[in-house]
Amino acid sequence: MPIAHRSERPGTIAAMANGDAGDDRENPEPAATVVESPEILTTSDGDLIPDAGLTADQRHTALVPMPRQDASDLDDGELTDPRLSDVDEWGRSERMRAISRRVYEPLYKHWFRAEWEGLEKIPTEGGALLVSNHAAAIPSDAPVIMHGIETELRRPVYGLADHLFKSLPVVGVMWSRVGGVVAHPDNAYRLLREQKQLVLVFPEGSKGPAKHYNQRYRLRRFGRGGFVEIAMRAGVPVIPIAVVGAEESMPIVYKNNSIAKALGIPYFPITANQLVFGPVLGAVAYFPAKIKLRVLDPITFDVPPDQERYSKSRIMDESERIREKIQEALYDMLRDRRSVWFG
Amino acid sequence: MGKRVLITGLATFWGGLLAQALEKDPAVDVIVGLDTREPDIALERTEYVRTDENYSILSRIVRAARIDTIVHTFLVVDSTQMRPKTMHEINVIGTMNLFAAASTSGSTVRDVVVKSSSYVYGSAIEDPVWFSEDMSRNHPPRRGVERSLDSVEGYVRDFAIDNPHVNVTLLRFSNVLGPDIVTPVSRALELPLVPKILGYNPRFQFVHEDDVVRSILFVLANELPGIYNVAGDGLLPWTEVARLAGKRTISLPPFGTSYAAQPLRMLGRELPDELLDLLRYGRGIDNRRLKNAGFRYRYTSAGAVKAFVEALRLRSTVGSNEPTYRYASDVEQFFRHSPSVVRDSE
Numbered sequence: 107m108p109i110a111h112r113s114e115r116p117g118t119i120a121a122m123a124n125g126d127a128g129d130d131r132e133n134p135e136p137a138a139t140v141v142e143s144p145e146i147l148t149t150s151d152g153d154l155i156p157d158a159g160l161t162a163d164q165r166h167t168a169l170v171p172m173p174r175q176d177a178s179d180l181d182d183g184e185l186t187d188p189r190l191s192d193v194d195e196w197g198r199s200e201r202m203r204a205i206s207r208r209v210y211e212p213l214y215k216h217w218f219r220a221e222w223e224g225l226e227k228i229p230t231e232g233g234a235l236l237v238s239n240h241a242a243a244i245p246s247d248a249p250v251i252m253h254g255i256e257t258e259l260r261r262p263v264y265g266l267a268d269h270l271f272k273s274l275p276v277v278g279v280m281w282s283r284v285g286g287v288v289a290h291p292d293n294a295y296r297l298l299r300e301q302k303q304l305v306l307v308f309p310e311g312s313k314g315p316a317k318h319y320n321q322r323y324r325l326r327r328f329g330r331g332g333f334v335e336i337a338m339r340a341g342v343p344v345i346p347i348a349v350v351g352a353e354e355s356m357p358i359v360y361k362n363n364s365i366a367k368a369l370g371i372p373y374f375p376i377t378a379n380q381l382v383f384g385p386v387l388g389a390v391a392y393f394p395a396k397i398k399l400r401v402l403d404p405i406t407f408d409v410p411p412d413q414e415r416y417s418k419s420r421i422m423d424e425s426e427r428i429r430e431k432i433q434e435a436l437y438d439m440l441r442d443r444r445s446v447w448f449g
Numbered sequence: 450m451g452k453r454v455l456i457t458g459l460a461t462f463w464g465g466l467l468a469q470a471l472e473k474d475p476a477v478d479v480i481v482g483l484d485t486r487e488p489d490i491a492l493e494r495t496e497y498v499r500t501d502e503n504y505s506i507l508s509r510i511v512r513a514a515r516i517d518t519i520v521h522t523f524l525v526v527d528s529t530q531m532r533p534k535t536m537h538e539i540n541v542i543g544t545m546n547l548f549a550a551a552s553t554s555g556s557t558v559r560d561v562v563v564k565s566s567s568y569v570y571g572s573a574i575e576d577p578v579w580f581s582e583d584m585s586r587n588h589p590p591r592r593g594v595e596r597s598l599d600s601v602e603g604y605v606r607d608f609a610i611d612n613p614h615v616n617v618t619l620l621r622f623s624n625v626l627g628p629d630i631v632t633p634v635s636r637a638l639e640l641p642l643v644p645k646i647l648g649y650n651p652r653f654q655f656v657h658e659d660d661v662v663r664s665i666l667f668v669l670a671n672e673l674p675g676i677y678n679v680a681g682d683g684l685l686p687w688t689e690v691a692r693l694a695g696k697r698t699i700s701l702p703p704f705g706t707s708y709a710a711q712p713l714r715m716l717g718r719e720l721p722d723e724l725l726d727l728l729r730y731g732r733g734i735d736n737r738r739l740k741n742a743g744f745r746y747r748y749t750s751a752g753a754v755k756a757f758v759e760a761l762r763l764r765s766t767v768g769s770n771e772p773t774y775r776y777a778s779d780v781e782q783f784f785r786h787s788p789s790v791v792r793d794s795e
Contacts, residue, residue, distance in 0.1 A: 185682070187749040191689045195733065196578060197652060269574040272730065275648020275703045292577040292584070 196264060196297070197282030203262070206284050207253060214253050217394050218246070218351065221449065224401035225258055228345055233298035234404065235337045236263070236306040238347040239325055239432055240314030242356040243375045244390070247349045250397055251306055252285060264297050266307040270371065291336055298340035299411065309333050309425070316373035319357035323350070323440060325433050331418075331425035334407070338421070341411030343404035346428050348435035351397035354446045396449035400435050451478030452669075453557075455516040457504070457547060458523025459497055460484040462630055463564060466662050467522060468495040474666075481514050483507070484523070493784060504543060507550035511558065518560040519551055520665065524601060526566045528594040529633055529719040540597040541604075548608040551615075560616045562668055563605050564661075567623045567654075567678065567734045569598050572726040578652075578684075581735040582621070582676040592723040609674070616674040620664060623680035623734050624727075626753045627658030628760030635757060636718045642699035643691040644713065644720060644728075646706055651731025652684035657748035657756055667744045677742070678734040681750040687728060693754045694761070703729075 193199045214220050228234065236255075238247060252263045266289035272278045287293050289307065297303045308314060309328035317326065337344045358375040366374035380388030405428060409416060443449060454471055458464035459482025471477045472493045480495040482488065483504060488497060500506060510516070523543060525536045544563075551558045570576070571586035590596045602619065609617040624634050637644055656679055664679045691698050701709045706729075710720045720728070736746070748756060784790055 185746065185749050185752060186755075187683060187751050188693065188755045189683070189685060189689070189751050190692050191686060193652070193686050193689065195652070195684045197686075273574045275646075277648075279648065279650045287578070288575065290575065290577040292579065292581075296579065 196287050198285045199283045202283040203285060207257060210249060210253050214250060218250060218397040220250050220254055220397045220399065222254055222399050227401045227404060228255060228259060230259055233302040233340060233342040234304055235298060235333060235342055235344045236304060236347055237309055237333060237344055237428060238349055239436065240308035240310045241353040242315055243358050243377045244356055245315045246355040246392055247352040251347060255304065261304060263304045263306050266294060266305060268312060291332065294336045295340050298342045307333050312372035319359055322353040323436050325429055328425045328429045331421040334421045334424045335416055338407050338409050338416050339411055339413065343406045344428060345404045346402040346432050348400045348402065348432050348439060349397065350436060350439045350443060351395040354395035355392040395446055398439060398449055400439060402431055402435055451476050452518050453479040453514060453516050454518040454520060455511065456480065456482045456520045456522060458484055460486045460488040461523060463522040465490045467520060467665055468492055470662055470666055479514060481510065492781060504546045504550065507546060508553050511550050511556060515557050517557050518669065519558055521547060521563045524564055526568065526594060527632055528721045533593045536593065537597055541600045544601045544604045548604050552608060552612055558615060560672065562618045562620065562665055565598055565602060565619055565621045567621050567732060568595050568723055569602060569621060570732060570734065571595060572730045572732045574730055576730065579733045579735040582678055582738055594723055616672045618668045618673055619676045621678050621734065622661055623654045623656050625658055625661055626655045626757040628756060630658045633721055633724050637720060638694045639761065640718055643696045644701055645687055645698045646728050647700035647703050649729050650686045650688050651727065651729060652686055652733065653690055653731055654680045654684050654733050655750045655753040656680045657753035660746050660748055664739065664744055673742050677739040678736050679739060680734045680736045681746055681748050681753050683750045684733045685751055690754055694758050
C-alpha cells in the first residue's frame with residue numbers, strides 16, 4: 107500500500123499500513139499500543155516492513171470488511187449530544203411551557219385576575235422551596251403560582267406532586283412537560299441543591315383539595331414535615347405563599363368515598379361548578395374567583411446541609427411554625443376581602 | 450505477573466467483545482472463556498472451554514488455571530430469546546455455582562466483575578427520576594428477568610461479604626444500543642412503526658456498547674470494588690428516540706398492553722413485560738459514581754441512539770455487517786498453537 111506521507115508517529119504508520127487509515131489512533135490507550143519505537147518499523151534505508159509492530163487487533167481488523175467507527179476523541183471533553191427536543195431530565199420542556207403560558211395567560215389575567223404581594227421575596231437565583239396552601243377539586247393554585255413566577259421572574263418552577271399524575275395516560279405526559287415532577291425526596295434534593303431551581307410543593311397533599319367547602323381556608327396537617335427536612339438537607343430557604351381565591355374556584359359540595367376507592371383516586375367530588383355548569387363542563391370549568399397571593403418572609407434553618415439525619419422534633423416544630431404563618435396570613439387576607447369575585 | 454482472567458459466556462456478544470479487548474492487553478497473561486457453545490468470532494489467544502450452563506466443573510478450571518480475575522458476563526437480560534426456565538438456570542444457578550467455585554479454600558480469585566442490569570431497579574410510578582447505586586427498587590420484582598437478576602445480585606453480595614479480600618465489582622448497565630448489539634429495544638426501533646403506549650412518553654437512557662466494554666476494562670484496570678451504574682448522560686423521551694431513528698410511532702392501548710403487543714411476538718419482535726413497563730414509566734440511573742472514579746464516557750444517551758441509527762442505515766444500504774471471517778475451531782487451533790504463527794508478545 108502506498109504511504110501518502112511519512113509521519114513522526116509510528117502508530118499512525120502502522121495503522122495506515124494496515125489499511126485502517128480511518129482510525130488514526132492519535133491518542134491510543136496504553137493497552138492498545140504495543141508499538142514502542144520507530145526502529146521496529148523501518149529498516150536502515152527507511153523502507154517499511156509491512157507487518158512489523160502490528161498489534162493483535164490491527165491484524166485481525168484487516169479481516170473485517172467494515173471498519174468500526176471510532177468514537178469521538180476522548181480529549182475533546184464535550185460529547186456530542188444529538189438531541190431533537192428540549193425535554194429535560196425531569197420531563198419539562200421550555201417550548202411546551204411557553205405554549206402553555208400563552209394559553210393560560212388570559213385565564214390568569216382575566217378570569218382569576220391574579221394579584222401578587224411580596225413577589226420580590228422570591229430569589230431570582232439559587233434554589234428555594236415554595237410552600238403553599240392547596241385547594242379546589244382540581245387545584246387552581248398550582249398553575250397560577252407557576253405561571254406568575256415564570257412570567258414575572260423569568261425562571262422555571264418545578265411543581266412536586268403525587269405520582270398519581272404520572273400514572274394517567276396523556277395527562278401524565280402533559281403534566282410532566284409543563285414542569286410537574288414526582289414528589290420524591292431525591293428528586294427534590296437534586297432540583298434544589300444541585301440544580302438550584304425553584305420547587306413548589308403543597309405539604310397538605312391531597313388533603314387540601316379534598317376538603318369540603320365548609321372547611322375552606324382551614325389548613326390540613328402539613329404531611330410529616332418532609333418538606334422541611336428536604337429544605338434543610340438541600341440548604342435552601344422555605345418561602346411560604348398564602349393563596350386566597352382558589353378555594354372558591356371549584357368548591358366541593360359532596361364527596362363519595364366508595365367511588366373514589368373503586369377508582370383508586372384520593373377523592374371523588376361533586377363540585378358546585380358541576381351543579382351550575384352541568385356535570386361535564388363543570389368538571390373542568392372554574393368559577394371566576396379573584397385569586398390573591400401573598401409571599402411571606404423566607405425561612406432559613408441554621409443547620410448544616412447534607413446531614414444524614416435531622417432532629418425530628420425540630421422538623422415538626424418548623425413545619426408547624428410555617429403552617430401557622432400561612433394560616434395567619436390567610437385569615438389576615440380574608441379579613442380584607444370584600445368579595446369572593448372582586449377581592 | 451500478569452492477570453489470569455476467566456470470562457463466562459464467551460460465545461455471547463459481551464463475552465466475545467471482552468475477550469477480544471483483553472487479548473490486546475499485554476498485562477493479561479491468560480484468558481479462559483467458558484460457554485455452552487463455540488464462540489464465532491476471531492480470537493487470538495483466548496482458550497475456549499465448553500461447559501454446561503451452570504459450570505459444574507468450574508472449581509477445577511479455576512484451580513488448574515490459577516484464575517485471579519473472573520468477569521461474569523453470562524447473564525441474560527433479554528428475556529425474549531429463551532424460556533424463563535433456561536434463563537433461571539443460566540443467571541441464578543450459573544452465578545451460584547460460579548461463586549461457589551470462586552470461594553473454595555485456596556482460591557486464587559482476587560477480582561470479580563459482574564455485568565448486571567438497571568432492570569434490577571424496576572420501573573414504577575413512584576420511582577425517583579434518577580436511581581443511584583444505594584437505592585433499592587420500590588416494589589418486589591415481578592418480571593422474570595428482574596427476579597433472576599435480583600437473585601444474582603444477592604449471590605454477588607453474599608460472595609462479597611464472605612470474601613472481603615476479593616474486589617467485587619457489580620456493574621448495572623442501562624439499555625444498551627450500538628452498531629452491533631441486538632436487544633428488544635433495537636428490534637423495536639427497527640420496525641417500520643415504532644411501538645409506544647398511548648398517552649405515555651417516558652424518558653429512556655442508553656449506553657453505547659463500546660462504553661459497556663470500556664467500563665468493564667476500566668474497572669478491571671482500576672480495581673473498583675462496589676456497585677456502579679453505567680449509562681450515558683441524559684434522558685430522552687421515547688418519541689424522540691423514534692424520531693432520531695427517523696420512524697413514526699404506533700400506539701398500543703394503555704390497558705391490556707401486553708395482549709395488544711402479542712402480534713409483534715409473531716413477527717419476532719416481542720416486547721417483553723419489563724420493556725412494556727419501561728415504555729410506561731421509563732427509568733434513569735445516576736452515572737456519576739463511575740465518572741467520579743475517573744471513567745469517561747464516549748457517548749451520551751442520544752449519542753448511543755445516533756450511533757445505532759447510523760449503523761442501521763449503513764446496514765440497510767450495503768447489507769449485513771457480519772465479518773467475512775467465520776470462526777472455525779481448527780483455524781483457531783492453528784492460530785493458537787502452530788509454531789508458524791509469529792506472536793507479538795514473544
